[in-house]
Amino acid sequence: MSSTPAQPWSAPRAAGPVRGDVRLPGSKSMTARALVLGALGTGVSTLEGPLVARDTALMADGLRALGTGVDTDAAAWTVRPAAPRAPAAVDVGLAGTVMRFLPPVAALADGPVLFDGDAAARRRPLGPLLDGLRQLGVAVTAADGRLPATVHGRGGVASGTVTIDASASSQFVSGLLLAGAAYAGGLTVRHAGPPVPSAPHLRMTVRMLRAAGVAVDTAAPDVWVVAPGRPAGRRWTVEPDLAGAAPFLAAALVTGGRVTLAHWPRDSVQPVAEVAELFTLLGGAVEVTGAGLTVSGTGTVTGADLDLRAVSELTPVVAALATLADRPSRLRGVAHIRGHETDRLAALAGQLGDRGAAVTETDDGLRITPGRLRGGVLATFGDHRMAHAAAVLGLAVDGVGVDDVGCTRKTLPDFPGLWSALVG
């Protein structure tokens, strides 16, 4: 973790239905991919509306350490590709995108690149990605398949097929695919194991590779074939962050309000259909118009049986909604979020349980029965989305707070400011 002092925060209660527009900064996932594709590109790339937050700053710094020119001074970022260089050291912080997307880039350098990060990042799974690199002939040293890890590149990677189990994170596949086009003969990635989570993020990876002119064949299930040929330098317009928008949209549901995510594109690379289905099952109405993506609620959250595998990063916000619902809920398909920023299933069961809901962990999710809720301080464990969950709970329960809202800077530069601007 960063060494900045903990920043306790009290979540505001909603005085009435929350109504308004919210302007979210750029998508973390899109910014990360555009930076990596830009670094490996044939020419200069620019990012309009990038996310300025800890995860994307770490990605920019990591690429700089590898020799890429990344200019983040202006509102639009510029990426000037250069052959990856070594020796180098990359601080991944707690960013899954940095720890999974940059080792395959480092494999192109000639020499050792050391990866390390926050203490919590050392607990996050990395082994299958490193095994994938080893299958391509890249030497990697890592104790127990976790950080710290060193990638010993030899100035290039031959083509090949790698077979990995990506059930712990879709980012293993995305990381390999993003760099794969720069490997001598391209790359084939096969997944073997329980289902890969977060399928929409794989879709985003493939769409952005194709948008940069890289051919990707996805005809066979769980197999991705990336043709050789570097991505084109190009201009990316980064969409508002849909995952970061989840607590704001949830506010409409809890309070019977109406919240619009402004500047929403008609054609998005983020999981709009999945998020719309989720909020509809929870009792809301979702529409995408020229004004943006709007969620309206009735003030009653409908408890439901929800498969969250595709949108697993929304689990903390959905769990908070489930504690406020009219009936019990079951959240399933998210066993792998035990390896997110913290063990999210344990953290949610503990913290929401302490606030009066009955929450039990299952093999792959949570059962949540609403109860008489009481205020109190939730521990975030450095996890931005635990703070989002607390904010949602606090809309309807007096005296809810978090021990450290600073962790929200991982993906939003000013979550408390945005939240009070909307909620009051």
Ligand SMILES: O=C(O)C1=C[C@@H](OP(=O)(O)O)[C@@H](O)[C@H](O)C1
């Ligand atoms: O590729 C990405 O940008 C992401 C993929 C997902 O990771 P997992 O597949 O590990 O859940 C998601 O949860 C994470 O927030 C961002």
Ligand SMILES: C=C(OP(=O)(O)O)C(=O)O
């Ligand atoms: C799982 C998440 O992040 P990361 O990219 O660090 O995996 C998340 O943002 O919820």
